[in-house]
Amino acid sequence: MTQARSVQLHEFGGPEVMRLESIDVPAPGPGEVQLRQTAIGFNYIDIYQRSGKYPLQAPTGLGHEAAGVVEALGEGVSDLRPGDRAVYMSAGVGAYAERRNVPAAKLVKIPAGISDEDAAAVFFKAMTAQYLVKRTYAVQPGDVVLVHAAAGGVGQILSGWASALGATVIGTAGSAAKCEIARAAGCAAAIDYSQPDWVAQVIAATGGRKARVVYDSVARHTFMGSLDCTAPFGMVVLYGAASGPAPAIEPELLNKKGCLFLTRPSVFPHNADTATFRANAADVFDAMASGAVRASIGARFGLAQVADAHRLAENRASTGAIVMLP
Numbered sequence: 001m002t003q004a005r006s007v008q009l010h011e012f013g014g015p016e017v018m019r020l021e022s023i024d025v026p027a028p029g030p031g032e033v034q035l036r037q038t039a040i041g042f043n044y045i046d047i048y049q050r051s052g053k054y055p056l057q058a059p060t061g062l063g064h065e066a067a068g069v070v071e072a073l074g075e076g077v078s079d080l081r082p083g084d085r086a087v088y089m090s091a092g093v094g095a096y097a098e099r100r101n102v103p104a105a106k107l108v109k110i111p112a113g114i115s116d117e118d119a120a121a122v123f124f125k126a127m128t129a130q131y132l133v134k135r136t137y138a139v140q141p142g143d144v145v146l147v148h149a150a151a152g153g154v155g156q157i158l159s160g161w162a163s164a165l166g167a168t169v170i171g172t173a174g175s176a177a178k179c180e181i182a183r184a185a186g187c188a189a190a191i192d193y194s195q196p197d198w199v200a201q202v203i204a205a206t207g208g209r210k211a212r213v214v215y216d217s218v219a220r221h222t223f224m225g226s227l228d229c230t231a232p233f234g235m236v237v238l239y240g241a242a243s244g245p246a247p248a249i250e251p252e253l254l255n256k257k258g259c260l261f262l263t264r265p266s267v268f269p270h271n272a273d274t275a276t277f278r279a280n281a282a283d284v285f286d287a288m289a290s291g292a293v294r295a296s297i298g299a300r301f302g303l304a305q306v307a308d309a310h311r312l313a314e315n316r317a318s319t320g321a322i323v324m325l326p
């Protein structure tokens with residue numbers, strides 16, 4: 001048994017409900033390894049879960065993603081060794097901690113040349129972009145693709161990856177400065193969607209063709225506009241709700257807007273079995289090696305400053321990824 005500092009929630013609400021506490025970490029059980037965590041990735045889902053929008057059972061830890069060094073092996077673990085560097089993105093909540101036990105099947109080794117910090121900044125977000133551009137809608141050369149919140153963590157990676165696949169990517173973001181960042185991340189054009197005529201501006205940027213696929217993680221503010229920016233027979237992918245939930249619509253509306261497809265996917269079912277998870281992770285590391293995916297760290301915090309990290313994201317003051325260093 002050892003002790004580690006870990007963010008714990010005893011209630012749900014604002015950033016102040018996150019408490020850094022010392023908790024017992026037992027020896028790793030069968031199939032588990034103990035990871036000394038060196039970098040923790042913030043993801044927007046952490047805010048939905050901390051605030052109670054996505055329910056968890058209190059008391060609970062928080063966070064889905066971290067990188068670190070394997071320090072101890074439980075019974076039956078054969079594919080990892082003490083000293084290996086590894087990262088995870090779907091091992092149950094509790095990543096906001098100095099150390100924890102993680103099922104070995106949920107870990108992948110970090111390739112040489114990728115730092116722990118970059119792995120924690122990229123892994124969850126790039127695994128999201130991976131299924132979005134390869135599976136939900138397989139992006140093809142010449143496609144016009146619309147990415148909302150394109151200066152954000154997932155947004156930058158998604159824009160860069162779709163562009164590397166040969167698409168013309170139009171991005172949106174909440175300010176002129178963020179539009180600049182979206183362009184640097186791979187968007188051919190970027191539109192400030194705080195402007196009332198942002199839909200017309202997006203359609204003009206596509207040369208009137210509209211987008212084959214719209215990746216929408218903003219929802220309330222963007223969703224109806226996303227339907228108008230989608231080309232006939234195109235797809236609207238609603239994969240988050242940073243501005244609040246999308247309005248309910250009648251299915252008939254999809255007909256009126258051009259026989260559109262609408263889907264609401266999540267990264268976890270796309271990586272539920274170990275073989276698929278490992279193959280997708282390999283695809284992500286290949287994309288990092290080729291430069292299609294780049295780590296863009298916008299801010300770093302200590303674990304004790306976790307509330308500041310959440311405030312930065314909720315106040316829309318962040319760009320790229322936020323990492324916490326225990």
Ligand SMILES: NC(=O)c1ccc[n+]([C@@H]2O[C@H](COP(=O)([O-])OP(=O)(O)OC[C@H]3O[C@@H](n4cnc5c(N)ncnc54)[C@H](OP(=O)(O)O)[C@@H]3O)[C@@H](O)[C@H]2O)c1
Nearest residue numbers: 043044152153154173174217239240241242243266267316
């Ligand atoms: N379904 C999945 O598999 C999956 C997996 C990972 C992430 N996601 C979703 O992808 C999105 C991006 O995640 P992330 O971790 O990379 O976060 P992020 O993009 O770094 O932060 C969210 C962004 O949403 C935009 N936004 C628009 N309206 C907002 C509002 N009212 N309040 C706060 N932000 C607002 C902000 O950009 P602007 O200021 O430019 O508007 C902000 O930067 C989130 O919605 C998340 O839930 C989904």
